[in-house]
Amino acid sequence: MPNREIDIAYRVKYLSILDQEGQIDQELDPHLPGELLLKFYRAMVLARRFDERMLILQRQGKIGTFAPIKGQEAQIGAAAALLPEDWIVPSFREAPVELWRGKPMERMLLYYSGYSEGGRIQEGLNMLPVSVPVGSQMTHAVGIALGMQYRDQKSVAATFFGDGATSQGDFHEALNFASVYRLPVIFLCQNNHWAISLPRSRQTNSATLAQKAIAYDMPGVQVDGNDVLAVYCAVKEAAKRCRAGDGPTLIEMVTYRLSMHTTADDPKKYRTEQEVAEWEKRDPITRFEKYLTERQILGEGQIRATAEEIKTQIASAESRWQEIMAKGIDPLDMFDHAYAELTPSLLDQKEIVARELEEKK
Amino acid sequence: MAKMNMVQALNLALRQEMEKDDRVILLGEDIGVDGGVFRVTDGLLDTFGPKRVLDTPLAESAIAGCSIGMAVYGLRPVAEIQFSGFSYYAFHQMEAHASRMRPRSQGRYTVPMVLRAPYGGGVRALEHHSESREIYWAHTPGLKMVIPSTPRLARALLVSAIRDPDPVVFYEPKAVYRAFREEVPEEEETFPIGKSRVARPGGDITLISYGASLMPTLEAATELSEKDGVECEVIDLLSLSPLDDQLFVESVKKTGRAVVVHEAHATYGAGAEVIARIVEKALLYLEAPVSRATGFDIVIPLYQREKDYLPGVPRILKAVRQTLAF
Numbered sequence: 001m002p003n004r005e006i007d008i009a010y011r012v013k014y015l016s017i018l019d020q021e022g023q024i025d026q027e028l029d030p031h032l033p034g035e036l037l038l039k040f041y042r043a044m045v046l047a048r049r050f051d052e053r054m055l056i057l058q059r060q061g062k063i064g065t066f067a068p069i070k071g072q073e074a075q076i077g078a079a080a081a082l083l084p085e086d087w088i089v090p091s092f093r094e095a096p097v098e099l100w101r102g103k104p105m106e107r108m109l110l111y112y113s114g115y116s117e118g119g120r121i122q123e124g125l126n127m128l129p130v131s132v133p134v135g136s137q138m139t140h141a142v143g144i145a146l147g148m149q150y151r152d153q154k155s156v157a158a159t160f161f162g163d164g165a166t167s168q169g170d171f172h173e174a175l176n177f178a179s180v181y182r183l184p185v186i187f188l189c190q191n192n193h194w195a196i197s198l199p200r201s202r203q204t205n206s207a208t209l210a211q212k213a214i215a216y217d218m219p220g221v222q223v224d225g226n227d228v229l230a231v232y233c234a235v236k237e238a239a240k241r242c243r244a245g246d247g248p249t250l251i252e253m254v255t256y257r258l259s260m261h262t263t264a265d266d267p268k269k270y271r272t273e274q275e276v277a278e279w280e281k282r283d284p285i286t287r288f289e290k291y292l293t294e295r296q297i298l299g300e301g302q303i304r305a306t307a308e309e310i311k312t313q314i315a316s317a318e319s320r321w322q323e324i325m326a327k328g329i330d331p332l333d334m335f336d337h338a339y340a341e342l343t344p345s346l347l348d349q350k351e352i353v354a355r356e357l358e359e360k361k
Numbered sequence: 362m363a364k365m366n367m368v369q370a371l372n373l374a375l376r377q378e379m380e381k382d383d384r385v386i387l388l389g390e391d392i393g394v395d396g397g398v399f400r401v402t403d404g405l406l407d408t409f410g411p412k413r414v415l416d417t418p419l420a421e422s423a424i425a426g427c428s429i430g431m432a433v434y435g436l437r438p439v440a441e442i443q444f445s446g447f448s449y450y451a452f453h454q455m456e457a458h459a460s461r462m463r464p465r466s467q468g469r470y471t472v473p474m475v476l477r478a479p480y481g482g483g484v485r486a487l488e489h490h491s492e493s494r495e496i497y498w499a500h501t502p503g504l505k506m507v508i509p510s511t512p513r514l515a516r517a518l519l520v521s522a523i524r525d526p527d528p529v530v531f532y533e534p535k536a537v538y539r540a541f542r543e544e545v546p547e548e549e550e551t552f553p554i555g556k557s558r559v560a561r562p563g564g565d566i567t568l569i570s571y572g573a574s575l576m577p578t579l580e581a582a583t584e585l586s587e588k589d590g591v592e593c594e595v596i597d598l599l600s601l602s603p604l605d606d607q608l609f610v611e612s613v614k615k616t617g618r619a620v621v622v623h624e625a626h627a628t629y630g631a632g633a634e635v636i637a638r639i640v641e642k643a644l645l646y647l648e649a650p651v652s653r654a655t656g657f658d659i660v661i662p663l664y665q666r667e668k669d670y671l672p673g674v675p676r677i678l679k680a681v682r683q684t685l686a687f
Contacts, residue, residue, distance in 0.1 A: 117465055119465050120467035122469075128433065139422065140427070143426060143429055143432075143433070143438075144433060147429055169422060173420040176420065
């Protein structure tokens with residue numbers, strides 16, 4: 001019959017394991033070893049403290065613009081659910097993930113203090129550098145996954161992006177390609193509710209971002225993005241599907257950007273303090289600390305010790321950063337990575353800079 | 362040696378590189394079963410299978426973006442954009458990422474990919490199928506931009522592009538695709554990216570061109586030789602980025618006169634850069650202002666007026682004669 005309905009069954013799963021009061025859902029508890037839980041805790045606190053420190057440094061004029069991550073620390077659960085051979089393709093609000101993966105803090109400070117050298121990724125670390133144009137990095141993860149599939153590797157390419165990115169064409173192209181080729185990609189949407197000044201409600205008319213997976217016939221999962229256990233479990237499950245050859249998954253992590261979009265932005269212009277206060281109650285670290293304390297995995301003494309340790313860790317990274325800068329970075333290095341080999345006219349241009357520097361002396 | 366047109370020569374390059382190197386993967390719209398709308402990839406799906414010849418969904422940005430990911434992962438993707446007029450969807454990926462991955466990661470990641478696309482007028486096509494906007498790419502640091510002019514050079518340059526450690530945008534002059542045949546050796550042949558060549562030696566005036574425009578330029582040179590007794594030295598640029606200025610600067614020092622010929626719009630076109638280099642490096646050798654025979658600064662018209670838009674033999678002859686008479 002010409003006028004009928006095509007029945008497409010679809011559900012968006014929602015996952016929350018540890019609620020904002022720090023109460024765990026007994027049935028969903030993944031029963032992770034205490035040691036791993038402590039690692040999560042430490043990574044989230046480190047990310048928070050480093051973010052706070054960066055903000056101070058930015059306000060003092062010691063580093064330039066950066067995108068604070070405060071409130072989104074549970075993203076480390078995603079990185080923790082992956083293996084070292086898996087690839088991570090970040091956007092620009094994944095400092096916690098970068099730290100988890102072992103990017104040195106001094107290099108991040110170097111990057112945000114305006115030195116390209118800070119963008120270097122050490123050998124053996126399967127992670128792309130920060131990508132600024134919103135949503136544009138997602139197809140790189142798809143290409144990496146095509147490579148994995150071609151080489152019969154059972155690994156995973158995970159890419160991060162925000163709620164704003166779901167409006168970009170590249171988001172849809174990436175999901176479509178990944179689904180058509182059944183690729184091992186995990187699309188990790190950090191729905192932090194604000195794309196600079198545009199609220200999530202005006203970014204898209206869809207009830208969830210996860211449901212955008214429906215069009216591409218892949219699982220779409222919404223998780224409490226401030227619940228590190230839910231994030232971990234959802235990504236673990238998606239990675240399992242990837243490794244089994246069952247294709248991509250879209251995961252919407254519902255979280256909140258407690259701080260500004262970047263240090264150049266004043267959120268008071270577009271959102272109420274009351275809204276921020278509501279989300280502060282759902283802080284990913286507070287609830288996790290409460291849970292660990294109640295379960296006696298973490299004690300008062302250990303909280304203080306961890307705080308001290310992290311303080312020292314950040315301070316020593318800062319000294320290393322200062323040392324690198326004190327040693328001086330040759331401006332001529334800006335030509336070094338233009339091409340594998342410098343062209344004749346780039347050699348001429350490099351020479352112009354060399355002479356200008358000589359004359360400045 | 363077999364006589365081949367440019368389509369067959371490009372096909373040979375792809376086939377041989379795929380046989381030689383399992384990192385070489387082709388992707389694009391209609392390149393597999395259909396063999397590409399111009400048949401450049403004809404038969405390659407049958408030989409290499411769907412894992413190495415990917416018929417992709419219709420999305421140029423994703424074709425470029427996936428190529429970047431594949432290249433970072435260690436493959437050598439060769440992406441086809443069906444017409445250069447649709448490559449601007451991919452431009453963002455090439456500009457924002459392919460060209461920058463090396464400096465952004467300080468050399469840890471490189472993007473050895475090729476983005477192939479037919480360009481230019483001359484095939485009575487629809488709107489968006491006849492542009493010559495190579496300068497967008499040549500203006501972008503981190504990319505290389507290559508345009509062959511003959512079957513043999515197309516084959517050699519494509520092999521070099523595939524082996525290049527950096528991203529290469531490879532424009533194919535579709536007016537030349539089936540225009541003529543040339544001996545193309547079966548054995549491996551490369552041509553260095555960043556080098557131009559003398560397509561016809563001469564001592565009276567230097568004509569600088571590339572791609573599809575080389576054909577009318579050479580025709581004009583023949584006519585000038587036969588009718589005016591003027592010997593033109595014709596330089597075929599081949600690479601717009603990196604631009605080899607040495608050869609044409611030396612030629613201009615010898616002839617003292619030059620005309621630049623290209624289909625692309627005059628303003629800020631390749632001719633502008635070529636003339637700037639001549640001024641910088643050979644000003645005192647000039648006997649006349651350097652002139653241009655190019656497309657105009659308007660959107661290329663539909664094909665009934667294309668001939669009046671493109672720099673054909675009469676426009677080139679006029680520019681050369683005026684330069685000689687100065």
